[in-house]
Amino acid sequence: MSALLEVSGLEISFGTLSAVRGASIEVRRGETHCLVGESGCGKSVTALAVMGLLPNNGLRHAAALRFDGQDILGLDEKGMSRLRGDRMAMIFQEPMTSLNPAYTVGSQMAEVMVRHRGVSKRAALDRAAELLARVRITSPEMRLGQYPHQLSGGLRQRVMIAMALMCEPELLIADEPTTALDVTVQAQILRLLADLQKDLGLAILLITHDLGVVARTAHRVSVMYAGEVVESSPVEQLFERPMHPYTRGLLSCVPVPGKIRRDQPLGSIPGMVPHVTSGFEGCAFRQRCALVRPDCAGPIARRKPEVDHDYLCQIAPEDMATS
Amino acid sequence: MSAPLIEVRDVGRQFRVRSGLFGQPKRVVAVDGVSLSLKPGEVLGVVGESGCGKSTLAKVILGLLEPTAGEVLIDGKRLAGLDRRERAKLIQPVFQDPFSSLNPRRRVRDIVGMPLEAQGEATAGEVRKRVEAMLERVGLDPSMGERLPAQLSGGQRQRVAIARALVMRPRIVVCDEPTSALDVSVQAQVLNLLAELRREFGLSYLFISHNLAVVEHVATEVAVMYLGRIVEQNDAETLFRDPRHPYTKALLASVLTPEPKLGIPETGLGDTMPDPTNVPPGCRFHPRCPVAIERCGLEAPATQRKAPALVECHLATIT
């Protein structure tokens, strides 16, 4: 299978702050790729950079940025806006901020399609109603005439998803789509996304901090830390044989229902995420790492313990297993 | 058995909200006939979705909101009649948002020292000594006392909030979603700290959270709230192993454990969202309940009690 989205050596900086340092990600058709990490690790800016939506003070460099084989790095704003909302679409954590409170759900949904496809408003509204039904919203015709504030959080997120699907995108970028929702609604929305993916062959780049979401939805996972992809692998391998000390630490921090021992402390990672500025060298995790060695301050090797599985660390897979 | 530290007796709390210019004022039933008790040394977890009334309940127990029905006893004394200093020595809060829970214009040492200052018994020197010791105990360097909240990370702020709550050695701490705004690794640090402090100071927690995994980790007893009522309660182990109420079952099924092969669960709850301005007749969960029968829409289920278990459902029994 070929990659639909190919990001390689992505660098993003805001002034002297390096937000993303040499991140490479591939999202294939019909696959969910989870970008996981804690706040400030660069996962959201990575998504914005792919969409060409970085704020003005953000600088983007990359070795390659290809969508369906086409280079989008050199694309100007006009070309990008033609792609956005059409072949690639994005949904956000808080749907209220990305829906315009002054317009009805229907007119906002229709506008996307009228703009990109040049269809009539009537046809666009029909399509909107069809998609609202598709994301399992009951009585879609009535919802088209409602304003965003009249909908619950879960419904709004469904509307956002339906809106993103208006022009049958091939790539959907979802930035923490369920973080603001209750657990029961979260499960419903994630199921919906998985079903849509199966039916439409969507490629999904899902950004989240929640390892539970990752485990249940991802085909492939990239773990980001301080702007770097520190580990990348298929989901089962990552949870069964995590390699990078940060991934391992992160997994030990999560209380797993059913496997909880109340008298035992949770695993935790000491310290805090460092501020990484340009010219930073070595492993950004070394101050918090229990396995730190003197050569962690130098250039770090990317290791490949299995096919399709790589991580960024000085310690070889065989030594990692015993530590 | 020792007397309960918190006793909530049939507490209700309603709000009036006006919607729109000419809208009829609506009654929001946030908490409705809740009774519970917290025994010394216990951690009572309260779980539920947003809008279920768990935060309102916490505010009522802290005395920040007056109940519209029922009463709250803290250490056997009526909360409403407690002197503010006496109350502060018994019960302290830790809130969710580490940004809005610290006054942005005051230094950390003043924030942590505030409860001592309010008691007005300790000298300035004693206050400083106790604040420094407390900061150290929650894992902050005493030099952080000079900083303003804006100069701290989310995790550090939450440690400051914990230090403020514990500097007077209260007996009860009400934790309202204390780790929800934090990153996973920081959440683990804070949870471990709360657990250590509880053992060390002999504290009891009322622990409110929407995160069931976190509650399972910390709580000894758990109450599940739905639309203002406790629909199920039990000791933590039993509740998580053998839930009785269909809502508890659905909540537990929705938790995404980090186990890749399990896929995304089907909750069976449908689209109707609970609306506290319009509480359904009969069992308030019946519009979403996957196993509801006709009776559920007609008649509110009785509260079945057999300590520590409680359940409110026509189709569930306590064994």
Add this chain to the structure above:
Amino acid sequence: MRSWRAWGLWLGAFIVGFTLLVAIFAPMVATQDPFAQDLSRRLVPPSWMEGGRPQHFLGTDGLGRDYFARLVYGARISMLIGIATVVTSGIIGIAFGVIGGYFGGRIDDVVLFTITARLSIPLILVALAVVSLVGSSLTVVVATLGLLLWDRFAVVARVATMQVRTLDYVAAAWSAGCSQPYIVLREILPNILSPLAVVATLEMALAILLEAALSFLGLGVPPPLPSWGLMIAEAKDYMFFNPWVIMVPGMSLFVLVFGINLLGDGLRDLLKTGRVA
């Protein structure tokens, strides 16, 4: 855009600061006596114009008083009125607003009613009526304006207090056993000062203009005190033949009020970018 705004803030601060310094050190800035009349030297033009005299930098007025000295002492009156009015109305308005916003319910209803009642009082008419009844003096002007201009303080303080009082740190202070006055003074007040600072600049500009208007009508500061409004009023008889007499106080008034407004705008932008309450 951003740099122009920052520039406006600095320009405003400079104008206000400069006027304040001139007002404070008036006796050192102006060497002439602003009250000393010399009918033999009436309407001397400024020193750089034809017929000007070096000892009268801005010339003299219709009674032969040194115009520069009158302008400098007039700055004193304007600043004094501006600051005294803002302090008086600020204390009244903030007290009202904070009490209403903090306690809510019935108390807030009373506060709101009072604000509404005050807003329906025609400002200038009442000021005119009071001054003409009681007689004009500096104290009367300050007291009248101070008692009339508190509404905006009250509105802003009330809303800001309502926002801040729902924040968790206020709940934490309450739970810590702090008394209500302590919570209001230490936890709430410091966090609503930023928007109130902006209101203060607006009110100060308004007070200065109102004083000028009252003085122009002969109901403000009594002569011979050198107020800019009074100077404009006295100059209007000569404005066609000696236009500088009216331009000097008129321009000064414009520049000062403009500077105060620039400062207020700049402050508002500055506070908007930060985390304000």
